[in-house]
Amino acid sequence: MLKRLKKYSDLGYSLIAIILAFAIGALLIYLSGLNVGKAYSALFNGAFGSLFNFTQTLMNTIPLIFTGLAVAIGFKSGLFNIGGEGQMYLGAFVTAITAIYLSFLPSIILIPLVLLAGGLAGSAWSFIPGYLKTRTGAHEVVTTIMMNYIGILATSFLLLRYFQETGPIPQTVFIPESARLPELIEFSRLTWAIFIAVFVVILCDIFYKRTNLGYKIQTVGKNSSAAEYAGISSDKMMVLSMMISGFMAGLAGATIVMGVLHRFITNFSPGYGFTGIAVAVLGRNKPVGVLFAALLFGALQTGGITMQLFAKIPMDLMVVIQGLVILFVATPVLIKKLLRK
Amino acid sequence: MNIIEFKGITKTFGSLTANSNIDLQIKKGEIHCLLGENGAGKTTLVNILFGLYNQDKGEIFIAGKPCDINTPHKAIELGLGMIHQHFMLVDRLTTTENIIAGEEPMKNGFVDMTRAKKQVRKISDEYHLSVEPDAIVENISVGEQQRVEILKVLYRKAKILIFDEPTAVLTPQEVASLFKILNKLKAGGKTIIFITHKLEETMKISDRVTVLRKGKVIDTVNTSNTSPKELAKMMVGREVLLRVEKEKKKSGETVLEIRNVSLYGKHKRPLLQNINISVNQGEIVGIAGVAGNGQLELEETIAGLRKIQAGQILLNGEDITGKQTKERRGKGLSHIPSDRLKRGLVPSSDLAKNIILGNHNAFSKKGFLQRDKIKKYSKNIIEKFDIRCRSLQDNVDQLSGGNQQKLVIGRELSTNPVFILAAQPTRGVDVGAIEFIHQNLLEIRKKNKAVLLISAELEELMSLADRILVIYEGRIVSEKKKYTREELGLLMAGEKLG
Numbered sequence: 001m002l003k004r005l006k007k008y009s010d011l012g013y014s015l016i017a018i019i020l021a022f023a024i025g026a027l028l029i030y031l032s033g034l035n036v037g038k039a040y041s042a043l044f045n046g047a048f049g050s051l052f053n054f055t056q057t058l059m060n061t062i063p064l065i066f067t068g069l070a071v072a073i074g075f076k077s078g079l080f081n082i083g084g085e086g087q088m089y090l091g092a093f094v095t096a097i098t099a100i101y102l103s104f105l106p107s108i109i110l111i112p113l114v115l116l117a118g119g120l121a122g123s124a125w126s127f128i129p130g131y132l133k134t135r136t137g138a139h140e141v142v143t144t145i146m147m148n149y150i151g152i153l154a155t156s157f158l159l160l161r162y163f164q165e166t167g168p169i170p171q172t173v174f175i176p177e178s179a180r181l182p183e184l185i186e187f188s189r190l191t192w193a194i195f196i197a198v199f200v201v202i203l204c205d206i207f208y209k210r211t212n213l214g215y216k217i218q219t220v221g222k223n224s225s226a227a228e229y230a231g232i233s234s235d236k237m238m239v240l241s242m243m244i245s246g247f248m249a250g251l252a253g254a255t256i257v258m259g260v261l262h263r264f265i266t267n268f269s270p271g272y273g274f275t276g277i278a279v280a281v282l283g284r285n286k287p288v289g290v291l292f293a294a295l296l297f298g299a300l301q302t303g304g305i306t307m308q309l310f311a312k313i314p315m316d317l318m319v320v321i322q323g324l325v326i327l328f329v330a331t332p333v334l335i336k337k338l339l340r341k
Numbered sequence: 342m343n344i345i346e347f348k349g350i351t352k353t354f355g356s357l358t359a360n361s362n363i364d365l366q367i368k369k370g371e372i373h374c375l376l377g378e379n380g381a382g383k384t385t386l387v388n389i390l391f392g393l394y395n396q397d398k399g400e401i402f403i404a405g406k407p408c409d410i411n412t413p414h415k416a417i418e419l420g421l422g423m424i425h426q427h428f429m430l431v432d433r434l435t436t437t438e439n440i441i442a443g444e445e446p447m448k449n450g451f452v453d454m455t456r457a458k459k460q461v462r463k464i465s466d467e468y469h470l471s472v473e474p475d476a477i478v479e480n481i482s483v484g485e486q487q488r489v490e491i492l493k494v495l496y497r498k499a500k501i502l503i504f505d506e507p508t509a510v511l512t513p514q515e516v517a518s519l520f521k522i523l524n525k526l527k528a529g530g531k532t533i534i535f536i537t538h539k540l541e542e543t544m545k546i547s548d549r550v551t552v553l554r555k556g557k558v559i560d561t562v563n564t565s566n567t568s569p570k571e572l573a574k575m576m577v578g579r580e581v582l583l584r585v586e587k588e589k590k591k592s593g594e595t596v597l598e599i600r601n602v603s604l605y606g607k608h609k610r611p612l613l614q615n616i617n618i619s620v621n622q623g624e625i626v627g628i629a630g631v632a633g634n635g636q637l638e639l640e641e642t643i644a645g646l647r648k649i650q651a652g653q654i655l656l657n658g659e660d661i662t663g664k665q666t667k668e669r670r671g672k673g674l675s676h677i678p679s680d681r682l683k684r685g686l687v688p689s690s691d692l693a694k695n696i697i698l699g700n701h702n703a704f705s706k707k708g709f710l711q712r713d714k715i716k717k718y719s720k721n722i723i724e725k726f727d728i729r730c731r732s733l734q735d736n737v738d739q740l741s742g743g744n745q746q747k748l749v750i751g752r753e754l755s756t757n758p759v760f761i762l763a764a765q766p767t768r769g770v771d772v773g774a775i776e777f778i779h780q781n782l783l784e785i786r787k788k789n790k791a792v793l794l795i796s797a798e799l800e801e802l803m804s805l806a807d808r809i810l811v812i813y814e815g816r817i818v819s820e821k822k823k824y825t826r827e828e829l830g831l832l833m834a835g836e837k838l839g
Binding site: 210211212213215216218219222223225226228229230231232233 | 644645646665666667668669670676678683684685686687688689690694698699701702704705708709710712
């Protein structure tokens with residue numbers, strides 16, 4: 001089994017990491033005096049047990065695909081974009097505002113336009129740390145974290161000051177019907193966004209495998225000195241890569257507003273931007289890897305709720321399992337040691 | 342008397358046999374060279390001796406007793422000491438702190454630095470290993486760092502010292518002083534195992550030589566009974582031209598012209614001062630100098646990787662001073678960089694991606710890479726330049742150093758350049774590959790291209806270059822067609838010719 005897995009080593013290690021994480025999770029449940037079988041079957045049923053449950057899993061998966069891609073794309077050029085959360089808020093905010101103010105446009109123009117606006121808002125926000133990195137050497141990890149606070153609070157401020165719906169709740173009015181993504185199944189809140197997400201994954205995959213620009217960006221990420229030597233401007237590529245990364249985070253916000261919330265609400269995110277980091281790590285920074293990693297994390301989130309309800313196990317266990325998965329993925333040596341015994 | 346005896350040592354890594362049934366005896370008090378090309382199994386063998394790897398088969402006898410050495414700790418107990426190619430020092434600590442780390446003399450629960458310094462002083466006096474005891478390691482020269490490594494080993498009372506390619510990082514002067522130290526150690530009764538792939542060094546320093554090839558012992562000979570030519574043949578397995586023949590040729594028009602170029606570093610420190618160089622068609626111009634005298638800066642300046650403060654650079658009469666690397670390449674500049682892993686290659690990318698590096702735009706159509714064209718082109722270069730690999734999908738870091746360098750050279754010579762900037766083109770590659778690289782450089786000269794050869798290898802410069810310029814502290818101090826070895830040595834050390 002080990003030999004087989006070695007062949008597909010990345011995939012193999014990720015799978016082993018997941019299995020080990022669940023095993024330790026089981027141990028924790030057992031030690032708390034609860035029923036492991038009941039817990040995990042509730043988790044599985046919650047995530048995949050019925051068509052409705054599965055739609056909820058997919059719904060939770062969509063933003064994670066985008067934020068996971070955002071982190072993975074940053075990594076391709078050697079940058080660690082932790083600012084996905086802030087970029088997503090910007091994306092969501094600008095999406096809602098454009099949709100409300102351009103409501104006179106027909107759906108067929110409005111939907112792509114609003115999506116684009118959301119993505120570009122994310123790009124604009126990620127451009128700043130990219131530019132600062134190349135011009136002043138400011139480390140992107142520090143600046144993107146700072147930009148998260150600014151982004152989340154600035155959108156909040158703008159909302160409260162100028163765009164809040166009359167009433168006590170800090171939210172905009174609903175965006176027009178014409179700017180909403182159509183639901184696939186009634187009342188599921190699962191929309192066409194899932195196809196957009198898969199489409200973007202495929203685009204990214206092609207971009208990095210087949211295009212000259214993708215080649216140049218990856219060369220910078222792998223060895224920026226060699227890129228300079230080859231006449232590739234690493235500054236340009238890094239800023240560009242940050243902007244593509246931010247675009248993805250912006251799309252996460254846009255699809256949530258257009259498909260799920262239908263308005264901008266402060267503090268709407270349970271940390272999609274940060275979970276995106278875990279998704280990218282588990283997906284090994286590959287677009288297709290990100291897709292499946294996002295699905296797993298989406299399932300954990302959805303199934304976790306059912307588990308809490310029926311097996312009386314707190315949602316926090318899901319966070320523990322997520323953490324363990326990442327721990328194992330990040331330390332292949334640990335897995336090697338465990339398997340040798 | 343044999344102090345170490347290897348009997349039937351075999352070690353495999355996956356499908357690769359690094360050592361195959363090795364029998365080898367080291368005599369007490371000798372300097373014994375392990376000579377072989379990269380990947381011949383020299384380092385694997387000493388790593389087994391030092392307990393860093395465990396052999397699959399075979400036994401090691403130390404002073405006649407079979408020893409099971411499975412950790413470096415055990416090896417040190419047995420009186421072995423290893424000076425690694427990449428130093429194992431803590432940069433921020435002082436030399437004394439580095440030497441005693443792990444074996445500190447204690448007094449009342451504190452490190453007794455006075456006693457430590459005294460002990461270190463005693464050893465360094467005995468073997469002429471001059472080291473400043475309070476200097477911070479990151480501030481001292483490479484040669485001095487190596488002496489700290491040697492002291493570290495002697496401080497742990499080693500009787501057998503293993504040197505893994507110790508001269509790779511040293512200047513010629515530092516090599517000379519290392520050899521003095523080695524002889525002093527030998528006189529003091531120490532046994533020395535010296536790993537190298539350089540023939541000259543082997544001839545100069547060793548008492549006996551064991552040649553390894555593809556994991557096997559070819560032969561052990563007395564140094565006094567052999568010649569560089571014979572050793573080279575054993576190493577490579579065929580006759581090797583140690584010096585390539587160069588045909589006479591008239592040089593043509595000026596291709597590269599460097600006029601009064603100056604470059605300053607931090608705090609206005611001059612790195613290059615008033616440099617003038619011209620390279621003509623069909624000519625190889627050599628730049629000789631001890632590493633660190635401005636060669637890297639000159640290389641990067643010509644390639645467009647550094648901005649100069651004064652002067653002009655012309656390529657085919659056109660001013661390229663303000664042009665970016667990309668534009669310079671477009672005008673026919675090819676560049677074999679001195680640091681192939683840092684500059685010349687993307688080690689974690691595959692062969693094909695590395696083969697188009699710098700020329701990638703020529704393989705792009707409407708923004709997409711033309712995969713079939715790239716594949717065909719890469720295969721052609723791999724074949725033409727004899728790059729040994731399993732497939733185009735291999736990552737470059739899986740290739741040996743010599744094959745990596747062949748890839749860089751193949752790539753840079755295949756773009757139909759007008760000017761080739763070749764910096765240290767044979768650094769760290771083995772005899773067979775050196776011969777191949779030299780032939781290719783002469784081939785390109787024959788095609789009337791201009792070559793600027795920056796090298797630290799005197800032999801290479803003297804056999805390839807039509808003219809040699811000597812660089813010292815960022816200045817060109819001399820230019821002539823022919824020099825003797827001695828003249829070059831003096832000029833490189835900053836002396837004047839009498």
